[in-house]
Amino acid sequence: MECHVVSGPAGAGKSVHARRLAAELGACLIDSDLATERLVRAGLSLAGLDPDDRDSPAYKRAYREAVYEAMFDLALANLPHVPVVLAGPFTREGGEADWPERLERRLGVRPMMHFVWSPPEVRRARMIARGEPRDGPKLRDWETYAASCREQRPVWEHEFVLT
Numbered sequence: 001m002e003c004h005v006v007s008g009p010a011g012a013g014k015s016v017h018a019r020r021l022a023a024e025l026g027a028c029l030i031d032s033d034l035a036t037e038r039l040v041r042a043g044l045s046l047a048g049l050d051p052d053d054r055d056s057p058a059y060k061r062a063y064r065e066a067v068y069e070a071m072f073d074l075a076l077a078n079l080p081h082v083p084v085v086l087a088g089p090f091t092r093e094g095g096e097a098d099w100p101e102r103l104e105r106r107l108g109v110r111p112m113m114h115f116v117w118s119p120p121e122v123r124r125a126r127m128i129a130r131g132e133p134r135d136g137p138k139l140r141d142w143e144t145y146a147a148s149c150r151e152q153r154p155v156w157e158h159e160f161v162l163t
Contacts, residue, residue: 002027002083003075003109005100007090008116009149010054010138011123011130013163017116018087025085028078032088033134035074036067052133055145075107086111094154113158120146122163 002025006018015031022029040063041051053059068088075084093099094115104110118126124142127135138145153160 001079001081001109003079003103003107003111004083004085004114005090005103005111006085006087006114006116007094007154007158008161009089009091009123009151010135011126012116012118013126013161014087014089014116017114017161017163018085021114022083022085025083027083027085028074029085029087030071030074030078032067032071036063036070037134040067050137052136054134055137055148072103072106079107079109091150094150094152094156097155100156113154113156114161115154115158116161116163117151117153118163120149120151 004018004021004025004027006014006021008014015033018029018031021027040054043063044051044053044059047058047062049058050056068090071086071088075086078084090099096102100111100113124139124146127139
């Protein structure tokens with residue numbers, strides 16, 4: 001089976017691209033927001049943290065790896081039966097040249113990589129329009145958030161999707 005990994009910053013159009021790709025392939029879609037959102041919100045609330053936070057050091061320490069590991073576990077469960085499309089920011093991984101090889105070892109199939117990008121002002125407008133609570137902290141301090149985004153294309157071979 002084949003596996004596609006769709007990465008990029010918030011508001012770039014990852015979910016739209018991933019949904020379209022999954023429909024074309026008859027694939028299982030595993031989107032980081034959909035797959036783990038309820039659990040992340042519940043855990044952050046129980047810890048007394050902002051349930052909409054996705055960028056603080058506390059969130060990244062507690063949830064970043066767990067969210068991605070849950071996605072990879074779901075991919076492993078589905079890949080023997082259907083193609084899989086994984087969608088998530090994968091920001092740090094964009095600078096790790098060996099990440100596709102590590103994923104291949106983990107998943108048993110070489111992933112096809114996609115990077116979805118749009119200019120920051122377009123991403124901001126999309127976040128405002130979609131009205132997701134998890135975008136609130138980003139929008140309240142847009143300058144800080146925008147400065148933290150990886151604007152460079154990933155170092156590994158990928159399909160570049162400009163939206």
